[in-house]
Amino acid sequence: MNFWFLLLLGLLTYLMVQRSVAQITKTPVWLLWLVLMIPALLWTTWTMIYGAKQPPPRALMIWPLIICPLLYWVLFQWGRRSLKQTHTEPQKALESQLDRHNLDIHNTAEPVAVRPIEPQEETQLRNCFPWSVYYLQNIEYRPQAIICRGQLRTAATNAYERIKANIEAQFGDRFLIIFQEGLSDKPFFVLVPNTQAAKTNTRDQQKITRPGLALMLLAVTLVTSTFVGVKVAGLNPTILTSNPAELLKGLPYALALLTILGIHEIGHYLTARYYKIRSTLPYFIPMPFFLGTFGAFIQMRSPIPNRKALFDVSIAGPIAGFIATLPLLLWGLAHSEVVPQTEKTGILNPDALNPKYSILLALLSKLALGSQLTGTSAIDMHPVAVAGFLGLIVTALNLMPVGQLDGGHIIHAIFGQRTAVVIGQISRLLLLLLSLIQPEFFPWAIILLFLPLVDEPALNDVTELDNKRDIGGLLAIALLVMIVLPLPQALAGLLRI
Numbered sequence: 001m002n003f004w005f006l007l008l009l010g011l012l013t014y015l016m017v018q019r020s021v022a023q024i025t026k027t028p029v030w031l032l033w034l035v036l037m038i039p040a041l042l043w044t045t046w047t048m049i050y051g052a053k054q055p056p057p058r059a060l061m062i063w064p065l066i067i068c069p070l071l072y073w074v075l076f077q078w079g080r081r082s083l084k085q086t087h088t089e090p091q092k093a094l095e096s097q098l099d100r101h102n103l104d105i106h107n108t109a110e111p112v113a114v115r116p117i118e119p120q121e122e123t124q125l126r127n128c129f130p131w132s133v134y135y136l137q138n139i140e141y142r143p144q145a146i147i148c149r150g151q152l153r154t155a156a157t158n159a160y161e162r163i164k165a166n167i168e169a170q171f172g173d174r175f176l177i178i179f180q181e182g183l184s185d186k187p188f189f190v191l192v193p194n195t196q197a198a199k200t201n202t203r204d205q206q207k208i209t210r211p212g213l214a215l216m217l218l219a220v221t222l223v224t225s226t227f228v229g230v231k232v233a234g235l236n237p238t239i240l241t242s243n244p245a246e247l248l249k250g251l252p253y254a255l256a257l258l259t260i261l262g263i264h265e266i267g268h269y270l271t272a273r274y275y276k277i278r279s280t281l282p283y284f285i286p287m288p289f290f291l292g293t294f295g296a297f298i299q300m301r302s303p304i305p306n307r308k309a310l311f312d313v314s315i316a317g318p319i320a321g322f323i324a325t326l327p328l329l330l331w332g333l334a335h336s337e338v339v340p341q342t343e344k345t346g347i348l349n350p351d352a353l354n355p356k357y358s359i360l361l362a363l364l365s366k367l368a369l370g371s372q373l374t375g376t377s378a379i380d381m382h383p384v385a386v387a388g389f390l391g392l393i394v395t396a397l398n399l400m401p402v403g404q405l406d407g408g409h410i411i412h413a414i415f416g417q418r419t420a421v422v423i424g425q426i427s428r429l430l431l432l433l434l435s436l437i438q439p440e441f442f443p444w445a446i447i448l449l450f451l452p453l454v455d456e457p458a459l460n461d462v463t464e465l466d467n468k469r470d471i472g473g474l475l476a477i478a479l480l481v482m483i484v485l486p487l488p489q490a491l492a493g494l495l496r497i
Contacts, residue, residue: 017450027079035072036450039064069449117146117191121171125191128166134159134189146175146191149182156187156462160306163189176303179460181416187462208301214281218262221284222254225292229253232350232383254292256328256387258284260321261296264394267320268313269298275309278302291390306460307413311469314409315476318398322479325391326364332385333368338377345378347440350386352378356492357438360482361392366495373497392483397444399480401427403451407480412455414465414473424453431484438486 017033025032042064046056055061117125122139125146129136133154140147152159156179164177175191182188229250230237239246265282272279278301285294304310339352347357355365355373366373373379381389399407402424412420428448435442465473487497 025076025079027075032072032075035068035075038068040446117141124170125167128163128170130162130166133162144193148189148191149186150188152187152462156460156464157306160460160463167191176459178303178457179462180457181418181462208278209281211281214283217284217286218258221286221293222258224286224288225254225257226250227288228290228292229383232386250383253383253387256332256384257291257293257390260324260328260387260391261293261394263324264317264321264398265296265298267316267318271313271316272298272300275305275313277304277309277313295394304456304458306458306463307465308463308469310409310458311413311465311473314406314413315472318395318406318476318479321391321398322395325388325395328384329364329388329391330368332382332388333365333379335382336369336385337380338369338372339380341376341378347438350381350389353381353389354378356487356497357440358392358483359485359487359491360479361389362487362492362495362497366497371496375492375497377497396480396483399476400431400444400448401477401480402448403453404455405451407476408453408455410473410476413458414470416464417455417457417461420455421453434484441484 017029017036042060043056046060125139125148126136129148129150131153134150135153136148136150138149140149160177160179167175167177173194176194178190178192180188180190226247227237227240227250229252230240230247231250232253233249235246235249261284262282269279269282280299280301282296282298284296286292287294300313304313341354342352345352345354347354355362365379369379379385398405399410401407401411401420408420408424411423415423428445428451431441431448432445435445487495
């Protein structure tokens with residue numbers, strides 16, 4: 001078990017480092033990855049030598065968490081300082097998003113195919129900024145971006161739409177127009193060559209979605225999840241060699257889990273299509289062990305137009321997945337068995353799960369099992385209930401208000417990027433403290449600790465949301481709290497569990 005956990009953590013950490021910093025530092029990815037993995041390697045080694053009953057000393061638990069992030073930061077900055085080309089303020093804010101959509105604004109020797117603005121066109125550009133809308137003060141030219149700074153004179157939405165229309169009237173689709181929050185609440189515009197202007201036809205959209213690949217991954221994931229479902233159903237997988245028909249007993253778990261994950265991603269996909277954001281179909285990640293799958297994802301291949309779209313696309317997945325989870329979890333709990341609590345009872349033991357580790361799970365368990373569930377009871381979960389419980393975990397993990405998770409996007413859309421970074425850092429520390437009380441959250445805390453805090457900006461990243469979406473975002477965070485926090489003793493007394 002330690003080996004597989006370490007393998008998964010190592011793989012996930014490497015992918016995060018590769019995705020987040022490989023383009024902005026010369027420090028080898030493997031070295032940064034090794035530094036991040038040192039705490040887990042130390043703790044796993046201790047457990048292998050001394051066993052789980054003898055916890056590591058406090059110094060071994062705390063000092064690696066202090067030293068390794070500092071060493072990681074030093075190595076990252078050392079490689080960053082050694083880069084020949086430095087990054088300007090707008091480039092730092094936009095780089096991750098534009099890289100993701102193949103819209104490069106790096107200082108490279110090779111120019112993009114789109115013709116840069118010529119000196120005689122500057123007058124046309126200045127005329128696109130009416131003084132009563134956005135008083136343009138100066139234009140900064142970069143090798144592959146034009147930065148327009150000035151003072152906002154009207155509502156952000158009106159300014160962006162007016163100036164975007166003016167620029168498109170003068171220059172067509174040559175540029176992406178990006179409106180970003182600046183220092184001292186002075187937003188600025190960035191014009192980036194639109195290298196994908198011609199890639200909007202139906203044939204290109206079919207090439208992006210790749211339905212054949214999506215169906216193949218779904219089929220393979222169904223097979224791997226079914227094999228894992230056999231074990232979840234309480235059977236020894238070796239029985240399949242003599243009786244292959246037993247494989248059908250793994251289908252309830254597999255179908256329930258893939259339904260939850262699939263509907264989560266379809267929520268993202270359909271909302272992205274509503275806002276005309278080019279995106280792939282949901283891709284499942286098969287895995288022949290652990291849960292049978294490593295989840296599902298979609299990729300958006302064009303920038304998000306504004307914070308309203310960012311909010312809607314981000315919240316659609318967790319809400320759709322949660323709506324799919326509820327009936328499956330309730331049905332699974334109703335068909336589960338109530339068993340006495342033992343020493344093995346915990347939040348990650350489906351054979352003897354204590355529902356009081358989660359407020360929402362406790363409420364749903366009481367609703368499904370009624371008076372059968374008491375203060376000394378645990379639940380031997382039906383395979384569908386296991387899938388539903390995993391659906392709650394997926395919803396909670398995605399709603400964490402950190403970086404590029406759905407919750408990070410939601411907080412960014414509500415409060416803006418700079419405030420979202422602060423909230424993300426506080427959330428990571430709070431989860432780390434919670435893991436000291438509930439050790440089951442420790443892997444989550446470690447993963448979130450190394451997720452990038454900076455989220456990808458929208459094209460119009462200045463216009464704020466309406467009150468309806470603000471309330472919806474806060475309700476989503478309340479759902480996260482109800483899933484993550486344990487049931488208070490006072491409420492447990494009222495429920496008699």
